[in-house]
Amino acid sequence: MFFPISNSHINPLYLVVVGFVIGILGGFFGVGGSFIAGPALRLMGVDWNYAVGTDLAHIVGKSIVAARKHRTLGNVDLKLGLIMAVGTIAGAEGGAQLIQALKRAGNVNTVVSWVAIVVYVGISVFMLWESHKTLKLHKGRSRPTAKAAESKADHSAFGPVTKKIQGMKISPMINLPTSGIRISLWIILAVAVVGGFFSGFLGGGAGYIRMPSMVYVLGVPTHLAVGTDLFEIIISASYGTFTHAIKGNVDILIALVMHTGAVIGAQIGVVATQYFAGPKIRLAFVPLPLIGAAIVIYTLVTGHKF
């Protein structure tokens, strides 16, 4: 099938399958899946600028479906999501500006690649350690059942540090009854700005940073972090789609086709979260950033841009 906007020929079935896989990942982990979608579009010969912009448009659609489903399950903290959206957009602009500065310096590819490898591997190693430790600590105390997972009760080996962060009384303090926490507005904004910065710097929705940050820094239960992250991605990715579309980087026809597969995948992913306790979702999340790191290492070693 010919897509005139990006001037590329792609089998629509391929796009639907890619969308389906990313939909499952997004619904289950609350991530955009840009580390798969970008290279998948590049494989079909779509230029990088279109791959990045089109992926963002597809993320908007997929996140709407997954966030709506999560909302019916009580997994979305709207207040937290709206506050974070402000910080994310500001951070994304900062990340994009740094990219422009590195472009002018002429070493953007090397710097971004190394930062991506360090960030992806760092997140994976930390989450592997934490979820493994948490599961070990709570082994035998309670049997994980679908009912237990539904209660959203969450445990983390990083809990004492999270409690200290929540204890910082930097005015104004914000009550988040849905997430069951009270925390400084500045800490929420700091987490959002960091997530947004990496979104602008490394591309995609940066759910691989925001979801763990919400759990470990803010102390949001994992199920709520996944749902709220998706809600927040709708706002930040819509903004990203709009700015990329103005710059001529979005082939909306490709995004619409990919999204038809993502609708089914996202529903399956969301329902699956109900059968896993928080630490198990976090443990299953570990390979995702590693896949991203492997792709970046491959492009560094071979010089191949997918």
Add this chain to the structure above:
Amino acid sequence: MKQDAAKSLRAFAAELGVYAVLVTGYFFLVLHVLGNWLYRLETQHRLLYAFVAVLLIAGQAVVLDALTTVLFRLVRGRSK
């Protein structure tokens, strides 16, 4: 338990079948009707294209989500 799993798998397969037919029809209807118009919009009116792009993907998300939810209900209801 196994019977329940087989039932929901059958329901899901049926839903996928109906969904595939609908999506194929959608490809021909929407992409062929909108394709040229969107291409012209992208080349001539970038700002309007940006608005339309966000609206289209958001609109499709809401419509397809509602459609799959109805399909889930219909298929599951009949399998019971």
